[in-house]
Amino acid sequence: FPSSFSVETMLARRSLSRSLRKVGKDGMRWSSGLCFELSQEQQFMKDTAHDFAKKVIMPVEAHHDKTMEYPHEVFKKAHELGLVNRHIPTEYGGPGLNNLDGVIVVEELSYGCTGITTALEANGLASAPVLIAGNDAQKKKYLGRLTEEPLQASYCVTEPGAGSDVSGLKTRAEKKGDKWILNGQKMWITNAGVANWFFVLARTDPNAKAGSAMTAFIVERDWAGVQPGRKEIMMGQRCSDTRGVTFENVEIPEENVLGEVGKGFKYAMGAFDLTRPPVAMGAVGLARRAMDEACNYAVQRKTMGVPIVMHQAVSFMLADMATGIDASRLLVYRAAMEADQGRRNTKFASMAKAMAADHCNKVCADAVQIFGGNGYNTEYPVEKLMRDAKIYQIYEGTSQIQRLIIAKEMFDRN
Numbered sequence: 001f002p003s004s005f006s007v008e009t010m011l012a013r014r015s016l017s018r019s020l021r022k023v024g025k026d027g028m029r030w031s032s033g034l035c036f037e038l039s040q041e042q043q044f045m046k047d048t049a050h051d052f053a054k055k056v057i058m059p060v061e062a063h064h065d066k067t068m069e070y071p072h073e074v075f076k077k078a079h080e081l082g083l084v085n086r087h088i089p090t091e092y093g094g095p096g097l098n099n100l101d102g103v104i105v106v107e108e109l110s111y112g113c114t115g116i117t118t119a120l121e122a123n124g125l126a127s128a129p130v131l132i133a134g135n136d137a138q139k140k141k142y143l144g145r146l147t148e149e150p151l152q153a154s155y156c157v158t159e160p161g162a163g164s165d166v167s168g169l170k171t172r173a174e175k176k177g178d179k180w181i182l183n184g185q186k187m188w189i190t191n192a193g194v195a196n197w198f199f200v201l202a203r204t205d206p207n208a209k210a211g212s213a214m215t216a217f218i219v220e221r222d223w224a225g226v227q228p229g230r231k232e233i234m235m236g237q238r239c240s241d242t243r244g245v246t247f248e249n250v251e252i253p254e255e256n257v258l259g260e261v262g263k264g265f266k267y268a269m270g271a272f273d274l275t276r277p278p279v280a281m282g283a284v285g286l287a288r289r290a291m292d293e294a295c296n297y298a299v300q301r302k303t304m305g306v307p308i309v310m311h312q313a314v315s316f317m318l319a320d321m322a323t324g325i326d327a328s329r330l331l332v333y334r335a336a337m338e339a340d341q342g343r344r345n346t347k348f349a350s351m352a353k354a355m356a357a358d359h360c361n362k363v364c365a366d367a368v369q370i371f372g373g374n375g376y377n378t379e380y381p382v383e384k385l386m387r388d389a390k391i392y393q394i395y396e397g398t399s400q401i402q403r404l405i406i407a408k409e410m411f412d413r414n
Contacts, residue, residue: 068233070241087131098336102336123191151196155271156219171202180252186244192242194241235391236389276353331356
């Protein structure tokens with residue numbers, strides 16, 4: 001990857017490209033309207049992330065899939081290059097990239113390995129509620145901590161009985177004196193075993209509806225009573241550290257209440273508008289990798305005297321792959337750009353997540369089919385890609401939940 005890459009270079013290029021977009025050759029301000037070209041800065045970031053994926057991530061993807069080890073060394077290198085914590089503002093030590101810039105980077109990292117990329121990206125989900133609702137002191141302390149050192153954070157909401165139905169959450173926090181006492185159990189928590197701090201959603205009013213019953217907290221890993229469980233052995237994305245977490249009489253100071261008491265559900269759900277586009281783009285990057293593997297194999301493998309790509313049955317599968325990948329990418333771009341314009345992007349974020357996840361799973365299954373018996377063998381790459389793909393239809397809201405959200409946005413807001 002380019003040795004000249006740095007956060008400073010990225011910021012300087014962004015400033016230049018913004019100036020060029022605003023002022024034309026005649027000195028008049030102009031807008032190009034709809035444009036499908038990346039700026040020079042965005043292309044630079046895309047190339048840098050792709051080189052990182054090819055030279056740093058891909059050489060170790062098989063190792064981390066087999067051993068399930070958390071990719072600490074990859075994380076450190078990504079942290080040095082500014083490829084993690086991208087949306088943290090400059091005043092807290094981050095690059096301050098916008099959402100569109102961020103998804104461009106994610107696609108390239110995910111091309112390398114989505115298990116490793118999930119490990120790199122989990123900080124984005126944990127920090128999103130802090131960006132939404134945190135005060136300046138909380139942002140300086142907890143976002144600054146992530147940018148100063150290669151540390152991890154974790155979004156801690158899902159429970160054994162509350163996944164898609166967050167309103168069924170049972171973890172409780174009770175106010176006693178000047179502290180909150182947290183008790184409960186979380187499940188399927190990404191980064192749980194490596195996190196320095198957790199964003200935690202807990203019920204603080206047992207009688208209120210979900211919208212006003214829950215409060216958000218920032219909980220530090222080394223506080224008494226915080227107990228991560230064993231690492232879960234997953235079907236795919238196996239190096240991502242996923243565990244349960246138990247909170248037993250954890251004392252939380254008032255300064256670690258995030259935003260207003262009773263508004264935690266709003267902050268937790270609002271985070272998804274920011275994080276679903278990059279998750280969707282992870283599926284796009286994975287699908288693109290599977291398509292490339294299938295194309296390369298289809299050119300080399302021969303049956304009946306010709307490469308199998310010459311058979312219409314195979315070429316049509318590849319054509320459908322390419323079409324859906326491009327369509328999914330554009331939908332992710334739309335969701336990211338809506339957020340960058342300060343507009344509510346909930347519908348587009350869910351559209352992007354549902355479409356990209358479903359198409360990614362089809363692409364990976366078809367890639368295995370094109371490889372035939374070899375595709376079912378661990379000596380070839382596509383079986384891992386197929387295993388990695390499934391989680392995109394599950395985490396950060398299942399594909400079915402995305403469709404509920406889309407329909408609700410269509411009718412409730414019209």
